[in-house]
Amino acid sequence: MGELVRVEVEGGVHKVTLNRPDVMNALNRDLRRELTAALTVGHSARVIVLTGAGRGFCSGQDLSDATGLDDAGFERTLNEEYVPMICAITEAPVPVIAAVNGVAAGAGANLALACDLVIAAESAVFIQAFTRIGLIPDAGGTSFLPRRVGLQRAMGAALLAEPVSARQAESWGMIWEAAPDDRFAEVVATRAAKLAAGPTGAYAALKQALRGAFDQPLEAQLAVEARLQGQCGASEDFREGVAAFLEKRAPRFTGA
CATH class of the missing domain: 3.90.226.10 (2-enoyl-CoA Hydratase; Chain A, domain 1)
Structure with missing residues (x-):
């Protein structure tokens, strides 16, 4: 720069x-x-x-x-x-x-x-x-x-x-x-x-969902949530988050 x-x-x-x-x-x-x-x-x-x-x-x-x-x-x-x-x-x-x-x-x-x-x-x-x-x-x-x-x-x-x-x-x-x-x-x-140190993939999806929430009706927003949650649920970070919860330890998110 x-x-x-x-x-x-x-x-x-x-x-x-x-x-x-x-x-x-x-x-x-x-x-x-x-x-x-x-x-x-x-x-x-x-x-x-x-x-x-x-x-x-x-x-x-x-x-x-x-x-x-x-x-x-x-x-x-x-x-x-x-x-x-x-x-x-x-x-x-x-x-x-x-x-x-x-x-x-x-x-x-x-x-x-x-x-x-x-x-x-x-x-x-x-x-x-x-x-x-x-x-x-x-x-x-x-x-x-x-x-x-x-x-x-x-x-x-x-x-x-x-x-x-x-x-x-x-x-x-x-x-x-x-x-x-x-x-x-x-x-x-x-x-x-x-x-x-957090789940960057989930953060990206969260930003997309919240920033667009004012521009569409509830039904459309629910569809956005479902689509983005599907992506997050298929991520390594989600699996790591669940494993860390069950094992009572801090998660090690990678953004994957």
């Missing part, structure tokens, strides 16, 4: 760090492209952790980078650069953790909400800052936010563009967990290690 994104791989954990700390990891064109590539490479790992360098997670679009943001360029930039970046998260066959170490604003907030599990430091805040500059939430925000918190809270967060603390986000169901700052890194590492 390039200088704007750091990648560290250890024990099946593919850690991706946004690395523009001087501008709170604001997203310019080069960072978006590097990030998409780093996330895509992480699809072959067992879990991806996305975080930011310095005191912020991501402050959103770099407004000093006018590339592709002229009158005619917004739609093209979103389609060509933001959509692949978000899809690299939502379509990953492995769990993706957003480790929100500080401010997550604008597209940065929605980059976090695209992830499967969001763990934030208590001092972190989420800001749907778009209306402050006359825009609407993008980077998937109009989909992720109301599905996580309901329409009224999504409207309030987007219309008022006020900071939502990590604790408030946790109570709303916007994120999974707000961790004390002094234990944040430990909590993220523990969650990542647990997922990296």
Whole structure:
């Protein structure tokens, strides 16, 4: 990867760090492209952790980078650069953790909400800052936010563009967990290690089932469950899980 994104791989954990700390990891064109590539490479790992360098997670679009943001360029930039970046998260066959170490604003907030599990430091805040500059939430925000918190809270967060603390986000169901700052890194590492040791095939099927659940009626969702459960039931991980249960030991999943 390039200088704007750091990648560290250890024990099946593919850690991706946004690395523009001087501008709170604001997203310019080069960072978006590097990030998409780093996330895509992480699809072959067992879990991806996305975080930011310095005191912020991501402050959103770099407004000093006018590339592709002229009158005619917004739609093209979103389609060509933001959509692949978000899809690299939502379509990953492995769990993706957003480790929100500080401010997550604008597209940065929605980059976090695209992830499967969001763990934030208590001092972190989420800001749907778009209306402050006359825009609407993008980077998937109009989909992720109301599905996580309901329409009224999504409207309030987007219309008022006020900071939502990590604790408030946790109570709303916007994120999974707000961790004390002094234990944040430990909590993220523990969650990542647990997922990296888990049944990755079942995780991939689970992600597919849950992410599609809002888009179809119950009967169709039941059919999806049956098909995916059939795949999981034929896996080595299922056989290992049952054997470990009967033998009263920890399972040794391989992803097969």
